[in-house]
Amino acid sequence: MSDLVTRAQITLLSRTLHVPEDRLAPLEKLGAAHLHELQERMAKVMFAEHAAIFSRLSMLVPIIPLSISMPLVQKLVPPVMAGRAAGAIGVDHPKKAAEAVTMLDPGYAAAAAPYMDPHAVGQLADIAPTEPVMKIINELLRRGDYITAGPFLAYATPELVRAVEEDVHDDEGLIRSASYSYSGENISVIVRHLLTGDGRRIPTLVRTILQGSKELRLAALSVFARCDTDVIVAIGDILFDMGSADEIAELTQTFIAAEAVPETLRFIGQLSPSALDLLAANPIISEPESIDAVAGAANSSSEAAVWRGLLELAERTEASISRRIGGAISHFDTPTLTHLPTLATIAHLWPPLLKVLATAEPDAQSRIGELWSAQPASERHAIEQRIADLGLGERLTTLTITLQLRQ
Template sequence: MISFATRAELIKIARVLDVDPDDLNYLADASPAALREFRVELARTLDKRYQALFARLGKAGSLVPAGVAAKIATTFFGPALCGPIAANLPPAKAAGLIEQLPVGFLADTARYIDPDVAAPVVRALDSRSMSPVVQELLRRGDHVSLARFVNALTDRQLRQIVPQVRTGDDLLLTALNVETAQRLDALLALLPDDRVAALLQAAVDRDLVAESIPVLAAVSPQAQQRLARIAAGLGTEVSAAVAAAAAAAGEADLAAAFPASR
């Protein structure tokens, strides 16, 4: 069985190569960390060849009215090409262009944007522009795309976006795809206790506790203590499940943090 983390990386690699993720199942024996390293290097290598073209198209797009640029983007370029071009637009121009594009097209394009490269553009957006796209990604169940943008968003943007991720399932599946522990800490800090409880309960209900252990082990000790306290309030089932899975994964400190392990 392919792990959740491995499956997420295969999805991201498939988007870089524009293939079906199932076509990459032969890579499933590699660790998620190795797959992530391969994906980053693959994307960098492929983009390098066309970076000058993306830069020229971005410059050209900044010279025409937003409405005209939006028409060209949707009619001629498409999401796969617009993703890398977006990183080369001036942030203010990109923000104006987004207002002219259909929400579905923006959600499609999000699959092809590297948030680390496009961070200046992402951080120039306001919640009014982002909210419809976030809701569309959630409707599609595209937690991979949503989680990738957590790294690029500012703390202010996170405060505006996190309340829109309403269900425990969506919170869990997004958190499992976040790649940076520091941003996970920021994400958890914005969630009130009842929503953290919903996230933990979803991990048990969906049988994803074992898949959650690398995430729980990566956050700060303070965040782990809070998670343990909230888990204890849900009853022994959740605490016992996390403690047992942490012990099985060799995460003794995490297992010791949960009351059921004592």
């Protein structure tokens, strides 16, 4: 199954091309980044095809007063056509477009918004008054049109972010819309403001997530897992402070059942030590299915964030759990294990990795050591030195001996 961000990009591309999502399923292998680029390019091409027509319409804007044209447009022009024309008009007459937003009925604007050029949405976000924009966003959320609301959030200015905190009260809609925003940087800006703003929205968002549907929980994971480290630390502390052990277990089980373990590990790897300790002690982590799912997500992965989540969690679990994870790692495919020392060095993962392997059975240490024995002598000596520095020499005797096989 594809990751959560990739699925969201497939949905957005489906909306742009007006084709069913299942017809685009083969494109999932492109990954989220390439799908995002493809969606943006397709949108540009499609809107460029009608640019000449819409430009002629745009020429009428300075001639006809908005007080006359806007009531007629909303009465006579289908929202589909209005949405497609809005981009050209917004580019040619940004001030007029901003003024026009104040005259739009929120229902009409929400019906037209799915057909707007996404880049025009960004331009309007920069210049339009916040009050009418908030009315449009709230109407989109009321309709459950999270796909369209997402770009509004993606282009949110600081002023709009403050307005969202004050005027958008649909917690679920806010989270599900944000999951369709591709930029983790923009998401972090919004969530960071909600953390520090006067409205204290994050605790209510967290409670909504804990009590919410599978779809909401997965959307929240997609959003929070892409946030900056400081944001994840704060979110995690609130989550584990508010959520009971049973609620955390149920949330974790939702993520595992949906095969969203990589995103879960990216989130886990940035948690505070206290939050990690609470998660490691949760009974859900001791279940064999959970252990296998969490460990298996790192197999064939060269992503430091996924490995960090696995190792930071495993290091804090009971010895029997850590031992099982260490055993699972020893059975990872050869390319993954061969690359692991390089990844551990670059991402500073040696301490948790060696502590987990120190709990593994001798045969698991032997399998890993045999592969690592092919490393250059300098790398093998560096591993041995790290083992000594951590005081793990006795517990990693088998690994150390096997490392020396080719010396």
